[in-house]
Amino acid sequence: MSGTAVSRPGPGRPRDPRADAAILTAAVDLFVERGLARTSIEAIARRAGVAKATVYKRWSTKEDLLAEAIERARDDIPALDEQDPDVPPAELIEAMLPRWGAALADPRYRALTARLLGAGPDHPALLDIYWNHHVVPRRERARAVLRRAQEAGALDADADLDMLIDMLLGAMIHHLVLEPGSSRPDDHAAYLRRLLRQAGLAIGAGVSPAQRS
Amino acid sequence: MSGTAVSRPGPGRPRDPRADAAILTAAVDLFVERGLARTSIEAIARRAGVAKATVYKRWSTKEDLLAEAIERARDDIPALDEQDPDVPPAELIEAMLPRWGAALADPRYRALTARLLGAGPDHPALLDIYWNHHVVPRRERARAVLRRAQEAGALDADADLDMLIDMLLGAMIHHLVLEPGSSRPDDHAAYLRRLLRQAGLAIGAGVSPAQRS
Structure with missing residues (x-):
């Protein structure tokens, strides 16, 4: 990492992208394994x-680092x-x-969601960053697609779209964190289909997995 | 506590209800403050x-103790x-x-929910006990009321009641843990009314609080 040790301080400092990637991966792995x-x-x-020092060059707190690491891991969804x-x-x-379904079947995604929700009482800043950077833009895209569906x-046409998004995200969180989990992506895709149909x-x-087999 | 120190071991041993209550209160308070x-x-x-030793006379693990403490605290809802x-x-x-709304406005209830969801990856047994003892019977009662509503x-009449319950509980969890919270019970009651209407x-x-003021 000595190649990155230039004298200029602060965010203008050149980054080593491999080090950044390794740090972000390590951060999210440890968060999933141990909690914040x-x-x-x-x-x-x-x-x-x-x-x-290489970590502190880029992130001043573990909350900032973890917020970015979690966002990157979530971007795989x-x-x-x-x-x-x-x-x-x-x-x-439907095509999604x-x-x-594959994302919901992934135990790592399940653990990450539980850790993130559980971090709220001790680390509200982490949840705020996640909410503002990750959830808000995705809710806006979901709202645009649901509005197109209404049109x-x-x-x-009378559906309360913000409430509907709360219900869809909420059911997914409930399913992911509280319900005994299947490891089969098909089961989760079938759940999502039922959810979307009940949402109207x-x-x-x-075809349910049960019918198919 | 010496009055309870009889020689008979195990669950047949007489209990000091005041000690039990103090232990359950302390357990849930610490869980809310610090996490499991x-x-x-x-x-x-x-x-x-x-x-x-007084605690161990009644509960063999902290998961058992916390599951009971959390159930009691949740029973206030x-x-x-x-x-x-x-x-x-x-x-x-509607009458509820x-x-x-008052329960959802309570920051203690919010923290308890977040802690419980966050406990899953490290303490799946706690979540299982909570799910089986607390959630399952409440889901059954909710299903009975929703079936009466269908009748x-x-x-x-075609609503998928289990999915609808996931959506209702999920939206409440989402609202409670992820959304910036209001401390006004009226705001939460208004949210629940919108939720139930969108659920069909x-x-x-x-009358929304905004219209009223």
Whole structure:
């Protein structure tokens, strides 16, 4: 890491992208394994194989580092962002189901969600950063797709979209954190299909794994 | 506590109800303040003003003790259990809104929920006990009321009740743990009313606090 040790201080300092990636990976791994209270900058540096000073050059608190690390890990979850306006919104959502099912079946994603929700009482700043940087933009994209669904007649024109998004995200959190989990992506995709149908979205009933086998 | 120190071992041993109450209160207080990882039987005994042995006489692990303590604390939340079958189900639910609003406005309830969800990765047994003892019976009561609402024509006869309950509980968890909280019970009651209406339950729109002021 000595190659990055230039004298200029602060955020203008050149970064070593490999070190940054190793630090972000170590941070989210430790957070998933241990939770925030037992994840220190020192432990993150050790796991990443860099000096503590290398971490502090880029992040001043572990909350800032973890917020960025969690955001990156969450970015692996496919979002409704690459939208083709010619695709009907219900089809667009339906096409995402296998990928979302795979995300929900991942025990790491489950643990990350539980850790994040549990961090609120001790580390409200972490939850605030996550909410503002990650959740708010995704809610806006979801709202845009649901509004398109309303215009296309695939969702009740009177639906309270903000409340509907709370119900959809809430059911997913409930399913992920509280319900005994299946490791089969298909089961989770089938759950999401039931959820979207109960939410009033006009998508097909699909074939349940039970019917198929 | 020496009065309870009889020689008979195990669960048949007479209990000191005041000591039990003090232990359960201390356990839930410490859990809310610190989380499970930093709540030991020793700290609970110290806070309750009893000997560690007094705690171990009744509970063999801190997970068992905390599960019972959390259940008791959660029991303060009014449940849909004292049902008068002559009251229409939508009215029954509507009548609970002020009390549920007060529960959601309580920062202690918010912290308890976050701690409980966050305990999953390290203490799955705690979440399992909570799920089986607390959540499952409440879900069954909610399902019975929603089925009555279907029969009374106050809810779509085709509604997927289990999914609807996931959506209702999920939105409440999302609202409680992730959304910036208001301390006004009225705001939370208004949120619940919007939630129930979007869920398809035929209850009145109410008067929003904004309209009232």
